[in-house]
Amino acid sequence: MTDETCLCVEREADVVMVRQRGRELAALAGISGSDLTVVATAISEIARNIIVYADRGEIVLKIVTNGHRRGVVVIATDQGPGIADIDMAMRDGFSTGASLGLGLPGARRLMDEFEIVSEAGKGVTVTMIKWSR
Numbered sequence: 840m841t842d843e844t845c846l847c848v849e850r851e852a853d854v855v856m857v858r859q860r861g862r863e864l865a866a867l868a869g870i871s872g873s874d875l876t877v878v879a880t881a882i883s884e885i886a887r888n889i890i891v892y893a894d895r896g897e898i899v900l901k902i903v904t905n906g907h908r909r910g911v912v913v914i915a916t917d918q919g920p921g922i923a924d925i926d927m928a929m930r931d932g933f934s935t936g937a938s939l940g941l942g943l944p945g946a947r948r949l950m951d952e953f954e955i956v957s958e959a960g961k962g963v964t965v966t967m968i969k970w971s972r
C-alpha cells in the first residue's frame with residue numbers, strides 16, 4: 840500500500856474496507872495496540888455517516904509527520920445535504936436518524952485532532968488525525 844489512498848465510500852462493504860485500510864496505514868505510521876482499533880472505529884463512524892446521510896463520498900488516508908512524530912490523517916468528504924448546525928450535530932445523542940447520535944462526538948473523542956466543516960447544501964468534510972505515541 841502506498842502512503843496515500845483515496846477510497847470511494849458508497850456501500851456497507853466500503854466501510855469495512857476503509858476501516859481495514861485505515862488500520863493498516865495507522866500501523867505503518869507507528870500506531871499500535873488498542874489505538875489501531877480506535878482509529879478503525881472512528882473511520883467506521885464517519886464512513887457510515889457518509890452512506891446514511893450523503894449516499895456516497897470519499898475518504899483519503901495518509902501518513903503525516905510532525906517533527907519526529909508520525910500519525911494517520913483521515914479526510915472524509917461528501918457532497919450530500921451537509922449539516923446546518925454543526926454544534927448540534929456534535930452533541931452526544933443528537934440524531935436526525937433513528938440512531939444513537941454518538942458517531943461524530945465519539946470520533947472526536949477517539950482521535951487527537953478533529954475538524955468538521957459543512958454548510959447546509961454543500962456536503963461535509965471531516966478531517967481527523969491520530970498521532971503515534
Ligand SMILES: Nc1ncnc2c1ncn2[C@@H]1O[C@H](COP(=O)(O)OP(=O)(O)OP(=O)(O)O)[C@@H](O)[C@H]1O
Binds near residue numbers: 921
Ligand atoms: N455526512 C453527513 N451528511 C449530512 N449529515 C450528517 C453527516 N454526518 C452526520 N450528519 C448529521 O449529524 C447527525 C449526528 O451524526 P452522528 O454520527 O453523531 O449520529 P447518528 O449517525 O445520527 O447516530 P450514530 O452514529 O450514533 O448511529 C446525524 O444524525 C445527521 O443529522
Ligand SMILES: [Mg+2]
Binds near residue numbers: 884887888941
Ligand atoms: Mg453516525
